[in-house]
Amino acid sequence: MCLGIPGEILSIEEAQDELRRRGRVRFGGIVKEASLACVPEARVGDYVIVHAGIAISRIDEAEAQAVFALLEEMEQRE
Amino acid sequence: MKYLDEYRDADAVRRLAAAIGRAATRPWTIMEICGGQTHAILRFGLDELLPPEITLIHGPGCPVCVTPVELIDKALAIAARPGVIFCSFGDMLRVPGSRGADGRAADLMAVRAAGGDVRVVYSPLDAVALARANPSREVVFFAIGFETTAPANALAAALAAREGLVNFSLLVSHVLVPPAISAILGSPDCRVQGLLAAGHVCAVMGAAACRPIAERHRVPVVVTGFEPVDLLDGVLRCIRQLEAGRAEVENAYARAVADEGNPHARRRMEEVFEVCDRSWRGLGRIPRSGLRLRSAYAAFDAERRFGVEAPGAGEPAECLSGLVLQGLRRPTDCPAFATRCTPECPLGAPMVSAEGACAAYFRYRPSHSRQDRGTTLKRGAAR
Numbered sequence A: 001m002c003l004g005i006p007g008e009i010l011s012i013e014e015a016q017d018e019l020r021r022r023g024r025v026r027f028g029g030i031v032k033e034a035s036l037a038c039v040p041e042a043r044v045g046d047y048v049i050v051h052a053g054i055a056i057s058r059i060d061e062a063e064a065q066a067v068f069a070l071l072e073e074m075e076q077r078e
Numbered sequence B: 001m002k003y004l005d006e007y008r009d010a011d012a013v014r015r016l017a018a019a020i021g022r023a024a025t026r027p028w029t030i031m032e033i034c035g036g037q038t039h040a041i042l043r044f045g046l047d048e049l050l051p052p053e054i055t056l057i058h059g060p061g062c063p064v065c066v067t068p069v070e071l072i073d074k075a076l077a078i079a080a081r082p083g084v085i086f087c088s089f090g091d092m093l094r095v096p097g098s099r100g101a102d103g104r105a106a107d108l109m110a111v112r113a114a115g116g117d118v119r120v121v122y123s124p125l126d127a128v129a130l131a132r133a134n135p136s137r138e139v140v141f142f143a144i145g146f147e148t149t150a151p152a153n154a155l156a157a158a159l160a161a162r163e164g165l166v167n168f169s170l171l172v173s174h175v176l177v178p179p180a181i182s183a184i185l186g187s188p189d190c191r192v193q194g195l196l197a198a199g200h201v202c203a204v205m206g207a208a209a210c211r212p213i214a215e216r217h218r219v220p221v222v223v224t225g226f227e228p229v230d231l232l233d234g235v236l237r238c239i240r241q242l243e244a245g246r247a248e249v250e251n252a253y254a255r256a257v258a259d260e261g262n263p264h265a266r267r268r269m270e271e272v273f274e275v276c277d278r279s280w281r282g283l284g285r286i287p288r289s290g291l292r293l294r295s296a297y298a299a300f301d302a303e304r305r306f307g308v309e310a311p312g313a314g315e316p317a318e319c320l321s322g323l324v325l326q327g328l329r330r331p332t333d334c335p336a337f338a339t340r341c342t343p344e345c346p347l348g349a350p351m352v353s354a355e356g357a358c359a360a361y362f363r364y365r366p367s368h369s370r371q372d373r374g375t376t377l378k379r380g381a382a383r
């Protein structure tokens, strides 16, 4: 239910009304429309988590690597 | 897919499982809150990669599973009305309402078979589009979900209001995670020592929102994602805290969760919804544990618009869903599991939703056997 899929923003349709900010988002091979009303900072090329047709969060690339860096560090220590 | 495949890497999973084995010196019991996490744990066999000291128990985080029977009955009554297009997420179609005189429980699927116009939508915004396209019909959306889904449902209501759509309404059954977790942790039977917090709830509410729970109940809370690497990273951090006697909020899903969450999404949600008491299927009434439409949005409230009253609802006595949802029993402890209760013919909601614990055990542990566990992971990892 709270499933959220990471996808890449391909294009953005800006709107006068911020509620209507939308974009085309690519999930693997599938491209879907999604609301970008809740991620006003998101730009083309950014990855967002889309849930029930709206983007709820922008993915932070630097943080995405953290767990792998941690694993490396852990194993070097051992 | 980027941000998915690398978190299913079998090698990283093995290394994390080994690290957990080294970190755990005593038995620990950890609850993952979200049904999506439960599903992933069973699908990838992650519980079976953990050392025997570590027990994962499954929390109440499946909105489908906790939607009370009264609301299902109201949905059935509204969906059966002529002129109504009733829209819902797919999972809700098989959730049984209360039992009729013949001892059988109806569901939305049955309403559809009897001629009701019940449609599965992927987003509440699709329901708004249907209302726009069908001005002579009443379009009702079954707005269930946790904090993750509330911004989407709020956005639908706000857009409908902007457009002056008079034929759109929401049947709201929104629930909030922290009050339910507090209720579970406050119960004298509770065995939970650490929590994996639901990543996407936190994406909206913020990691910081978990702090009161960690402090009040003195449990470590690790904000955790949904992929195998995320889940084991969450377990590892939780165990390290437990072993060190710490009870802090840690964020193992920082790529998607900021400390302050998503303030834009929260603003949408707060404009449209306000906190209220809610009943949870199997858990009973919990104060301030849900959301309802604010009075400014009362025109979009399907319960008011259709004036439906649900009769006193009955749940099958043998369904243990309340205990399963609190992590006090495993699905396989239920005498009806896989016999009188199956996904084809469910007695309780946790057997319906893919994220319900009973359905997850039915699908991935059919004979409670431990077969195939390595393969499951690799198969998943290759996807």
Ligand code: SF4
Pocket: B318, B319, B320, B321, B324, B331, B334, B335, B336, B337, B338, B341, B342, B346, B347, B348, B349, B350, B351, B358
């Ligand atoms: S197996 Fe079926 S009857 Fe038993 S607790 Fe789960 S949903 Fe209820």
